[in-house]
Amino acid sequence: MTDPILIEVTRGALVESWHRGAIAIAAPNGALALRLGDVERPVYPRSAIKALQALPLIETGTAEHFHFGAAEIALACGSHAGTERHTALAASMLDRAGLKPDALGCGAHPPLGASAANALIASGASPTQLHNNCSGKHAGMLATAVHLGEPTKGYCEPGHPVQLRIHRALSEISGLPLGADVEGIDGCSVPNWAMPLSALARMFARVGTREGLPPARRRAVERILEACWEHPELVAGKSRADTVVMRALPRQVFMKTGAEGVYCGAFPELGLGFAIKIEDGAKRAAAGAAMALVERFYPAAGGLMPVGAIKTWRGQEVGAVRSSAAFEDALAALKV
């Protein structure tokens, strides 16, 4: 099955490039409100499921124990920009668990945020593991191991209790076995499990509505989502879609980007979850499709992110990144 073109990139009168992808929008019971492209092929959600990877942090009592509040929980769910504030908070989480930054196993990369990256280069310092966009997630993982008296060494390994707890939570909410056949290692060295977009959308519908979740998990999910809505700047960073949209539309939209063209999220008021995968992995297309989806349900989101203009280096607009007619038609036809 060939996925439809969702996003087009124009230059002059022509479409210069285009991005194919698949989208599922689902209710908590799995009923699909939208199915575009192949929504049954397994897709690694990557960072789009960080909010769910944070469940054990709450459910084991670790957050409580180390006095992690909304800020720390939001950072654990985030792909942060690597600013001073992000790195200091991750370091503080580790410190409260009695650990140093070298306990992190995520590896180092330059800050995702351009100004943070430039400031680091200008200072002459090298990126550390704290700058890794996943350092909050990893600090949370390490804290659970410390709290439960488990070794912190090897916490990234699929067989370590830290990852086994995450696997169990994902498996329970998705209703999928998530076996070794769909296991891959994420860029930050922890396991990630591929799921059909239909299952990811259903999972986020359950998360958004808390429907079908046991009471303790409902409370944990609620605490996680509220933390992200309270501190959206810790989930991503300045001018980034997840931050901008969740700041403007708390409790109405939860959204989280993942590498390789993935987006997942929930519209709690509408009782829906969504999952997007751009087949070529392009961020510009995943972000464009996610914003189109959010705007379909919340037109107020229309002005929040800059429109996808293709510009010359002198700033002249010579093309656009836009939704395809087929995608727009599908969104318009939605009965929601």
Place this chain on the structure above:
Amino acid sequence: MTDPILIEVTRGALVESWHRGAIAIAAPNGALALRLGDVERPVYPRSAIKALQALPLIETGTAEHFHFGAAEIALACGSHAGTERHTALAASMLDRAGLKPDALGCGAHPPLGASAANALIASGASPTQLHNNCSGKHAGMLATAVHLGEPTKGYCEPGHPVQLRIHRALSEISGLPLGADVEGIDGCSVPNWAMPLSALARMFARVGTREGLPPARRRAVERILEACWEHPELVAGKSRADTVVMRALPRQVFMKTGAEGVYCGAFPELGLGFAIKIEDGAKRAAAGAAMALVERFYPAAGGLMPVGAIKTWRGQEVGAVRSSAAFEDALAALKV
């Protein structure tokens, strides 16, 4: 028509993302040795045709007049890395034409080369137009205007004699009218014309072999290609495919990358030209497909560029960027 998958990106046991695209390999008479995907849809070649945009620089006697040698000509054909050497050479070309860097109309962007970009940030300076990867091309364009007594102001405009000469040369070699319907403005603010991959491949076959070109143009093309093979580090930069491959295989391979997933080139010994377009515009896929093509004809190119490994931030290999089976089969079946 849906283009085939040329490049796959794996993680664990699964293909995580994939890139569709089209490829044409042609002889100077247009006979196609390979046709994968839609090779008749117009594609903006972008920077892949810089060597041809440099033709008027030679044919008008401008290079001769300003004593531009192989280095300056190679830079005019290049998408350079923005190092000190590249920017100084572009500035020297302008200086010899009696111009200052502010005559450039390409706009400014950070150097393409990571170490040049970091050095600039560390110095506290902002990128200038000289750092633009196209500054050599623009310096050449400006020099032709000065040499022929034309205004330098407006040299980027489609109606300016500088661009009209380039349009005529491209139209003559391609055999296409290249009308306003296929005209777009490139990122560096000059016009670019979309052509079918079949025509681009044929054009590069003519360039590589000089077959069917009038004598003066044969000499100009020869001088341009020789300049690129003599100074491949000025056509791109350290560790970049065009530089590495042309340094290793001068006169056997001419290749040039373009934005939005384009690659064009020639194999003069084989009497063939090629053109690639990845539909989603991904550089990793265009580079992967071009290297696979080069290696098909010149196995020695196999070890020149790092194999496309997908690694964690700690350096563990967890996936790969590889040619699809269909693409490999098509390359293996080539009767060349």
